[in-house]
Amino acid sequence: MTSHQFIVASPPTDAISTLKFSPDPNSARIVVSSWDKNVYLYDLRDENGKVGEGKLLQKFEHRAPVLDVCFGENENEIYTAGLDWDVRKIDLNTSEQTVLSSHEAGVRHVVYSREHNIVISASWDSTLHIHQPDAGANPDSLPIIVPLPSKPFSISATATKLIVAMASRALHIYDLKALALLTAQADGTAPGGNRVEVEPWQRRESSLKFMTRAVACMPDDAGYASSSIEGRVAVEWFDPSPESQARKYAFKCHRQTAEDGVDVVFPVNTLAFHPVFGTFASGGGDGVVALWDGISKRRIRQYQKYQTSVSSVAFSASGQHLAIAVSPGFEDGHDEVLGGTVKIYVRELGETEAKAKGPK
């Protein structure tokens, strides 16, 4: 494609569910979870420290497809969630896997909050599990279970808040501090009795009419973007004041006009905010990745279409790279995944490539 885009070597053999960059700004490591039941760890740097096609460092096999992965406190530990109902912690140095907790259905998402040192997992059994990272090692430390009104489809955390987007267009915003306190208190209580009804800080209805596909929080903790299966992205602010709420908006994207004039609408599978500029990237079922300036409501750029659906995008902690996971058959689930169609692209971003241009 372009000279500053690499295809990561030895990609997963089946569709990619999630791709994350290391939290360390000086690192170019990525973890990738895949439907082929493995979690892959890549280092994009070669021996000379130059970012290129990278190499596969490690591969961690699970019992079932892995749906989400995130880095923990540092880049040596990751948390995974998958169809085997378990939330795991993997120590990358020792390859030791510990099960933090088990849900009663597939676990769709897992996030780690560095500020509060808790791990939150969201499962299709309509619960959140909130763990202390040492839960596996410490048998006394049990996760608290927060029931949700519907199945969660996407979660995202900022320094202070956790957003859970659910079925029926419901959206809860939790105060992470409260959740962390509850988890700490739950430590000493009797096992099994740790189901806690937590009142969210805010309950909202999605401003999109269709199923929420992804949510992502702004790095400055001011608001979030959400996307739906119907080619639309909404940008909203946490601040409940009418002035802030009046700023919220939604726009259409990831659509194509077919030859017969029909507007083909693709789901917006993934959203990721740039850690420095506060702009965000969206990846859709049409294979397009676009960068948006959520504040000035502008598209910054749109990259050349990829062959198949974009299942996950992630910015590196330094903001210099954008990783794009491309996998086929992600929407309909019927296509057999052909070899060579699952790819991870890494774009080296120019200094201002993802920067908001400001009003013209």
Add this chain to the structure above:
Amino acid sequence: MGKKRRGPSLEELLDRPWCYYCERDFDDLKILISHQKAKHFKCDNCNRRLNTAGGLSVHLSQVHKEQLTQVHNALPNRMGVDIEIFGMEGIPADVLKAHQQRVASQFQQAELDRQHATGNPPTGASSGGQPAKKPKLEPVSDLKKRLAEHKARRAEALAGGSSGDVTPSSAAPSTSTPGGYAPSPQVTATPQYSYPQPYGGPPAGVTPHFSQTGSPVYSSYSPVGGQQVPGASPYTPSGYPSPFPAALPAQPPVSYGAPPFLQQQPPPSDNRFTGLPAASNLPQRPAFAVPSVNAHEMQQMHMGHVPSPTPATSGYSNASSQATENVSAPVDNQIPGAANDGAAKTEDITKPKKEKTKPAVRLVYNDDTLSPEEKMAQLPRYAYVPDKSTQTALSELPGNAIVGAIQDSDTVIDPAH
């Protein structure tokens, strides 16, 4: 006696500038160039419009540190960046030739279709061919003779003061209607029709059915014969089939199929349209298709309705037996539609539009309860049934069970022996 133009000639079509990348053709080279700049040579990153693919490539590499690998919005086999195209310059000879051939064959096909649909002679033949034929038809002696006769008749007619028309007096009683359509666009037909009449004997009856009068006349006075039969034949069989009474001979029946033809027709057909409501049988007026829609739209606009943007289908002209009914139907449809948005409004009118407007949006994934991941998780290849007691995979369990069953059966069989 101005000849009606029938759409662009082949030369004009071939002369039109066209875009190498998408095969679209344009009125003007300037428009082509601005099209290329906007569609094919635009930088995605900064929206700058470059002049050529090479320019875009240099721009991308210098400004954005990217490499151009393909031209945007281009046909699959035209995406190459190595060919430098600017407007019409730089198109490879073979591609140019292929394009010209394509245009020519399309033109001929359109011509054939039109000919088939309207029964009119091909454009080239009608403009160039017909006058060319005429001298062949009539030997000079004949012509002189006829001229003399004609002059005589004319003098007679002038003296009689009956009609200032060219129409011979013998035909005058019969041609009260034809006289009305004499200045119609079918100029090619009329002169030949009126001239030979004295020779061709009396026209067939009071209502001169064109096919009846026309063909005998042709055959009677044409010595060369062979050449004008193809020219004349379209008139006779398909041109004026029986359902069309003499009131409307000049209007070809199958005009729906030939939009290019109709576009040139409007002035005369409108005249006829306004003149005709007095005529007895409205439903069979074939010329209704396009002009009638315009008229309806006009009427609707007069009634304060915005006409639908897309042309009405043949359903209109079929249902057009009563003009009033025809007008009221779309109006009724539009009133409830007006409450909705514009898309819903048009959707009510005809079926094909329904397909275009309402599902103009097609969701690639449309399930509001099950996320794509859940759907995928239901696939057999991703199936997982957690087994809390053993951490081993499922595959071992059935194996054990089968082994156990076999052993049991063995022990049962053994004592029986």
